[in-house]
Amino acid sequence: MANTQAMCTSFKGQLLTATHNFGTAPIRAATTADTFKAALFLASATLNASTTAYSATGEVSGTGYTAGGITVTNGTAPTTSGTTAYWTPSASLVYTSVTLTTAFDTVLIYNSTQSNAAVGVFTFGSQTVTAGTFTLTMPSNAAGTALLNLA
Amino acid sequence: MQITTTKGLMDESLLEKKSGSLDNENEFTTWVEYWLDGELVHRSVHVHLKQNVVAEGIQAMLA
Numbered sequence: 001m002a003n004t005q006a007m008c009t010s011f012k013g014q015l016l017t018a019t020h021n022f023g024t025a026p027i028r029a030a031t032t033a034d035t036f037k038a039a040l041f042l043a044s045a046t047l048n049a050s051t052t053a054y055s056a057t058g059e060v061s062g063t064g065y066t067a068g069g070i071t072v073t074n075g076t077a078p079t080t081s082g083t084t085a086y087w088t089p090s091a092s093l094v095y096t097s098v099t100l101t102t103a104f105d106t107v108l109i110y111n112s113t114q115s116n117a118a119v120g121v122f123t124f125g126s127q128t129v130t131a132g133t134f135t136l137t138m139p140s141n142a143a144g145t146a147l148l149n150l151a
Numbered sequence: 152m153q154i155t156t157t158k159g160l161m162d163e164s165l166l167e168k169k170s171g172s173l174d175n176e177n178e179f180t181t182w183v184e185y186w187l188d189g190e191l192v193h194r195s196v197h198v199h200l201k202q203n204v205v206a207e208g209i210q211a212m213l214a
Contacts, residue, residue: 124180124198129196132155134195145202
């Protein structure tokens with residue numbers, strides 16, 4: 001037998017459920033899942049890996065759209081497979097009856113429970129919506145394809 | 152069928168319908184538009200993300 005250097009898969013999964021805290025904040029008294037939201041951003045915005053929190057700067061605006069976006073359906077807890085921990089919203093993101101005439105191409109997933117901390121920036125082909133519905137269907141919730149993967 | 156438009160609900164038969172799609176490694180997207188006398192009065196879009204586009208970044212961050 002030999003030892004093998006690795007980041008433990010269980011740890012990766014626990015990162016997604018805030019079991020570990022190497023720092024000093026936040027203090028997590030709640031035992032329920034946080035609330036995550038999804039906000040749309042203009043193609044001219046500059047969100048990227050350096051984005052730390054939701055801000056209305058560069059966010060879409062228009063009839064039927066509320067600043068801050070919509071709540072993400074979180075019905076499936078994070079899990080692991082192989083050496084990957086992953087999580088995906090359990091329903092599509094649906095913005096109904098909106099008019100967004102300035103081109104947008106990004107959705108920011110952020111944690112509205114934890115000071116709007118950013119989770120991920122996801123881009124797609126530039127779009128507009130007129131008196132219609134914008135639906136963003138999630139990828140398959142599996143290792144390698146889930147919206148969030150810790151591989 | 153009634154369509155929600157910038158001018159209220161309108162019967163689909165009164166409108167010109169256009170649709171399209173985009174398929175690449177990141178997404179499969181479809182859209183439908185309705186036009187009235189050259190004016191766009193409805194556009195809906197459905198984007199289906201195919202894959203996680205930030206996995207490599209997260210992996211690198213944790214490595």
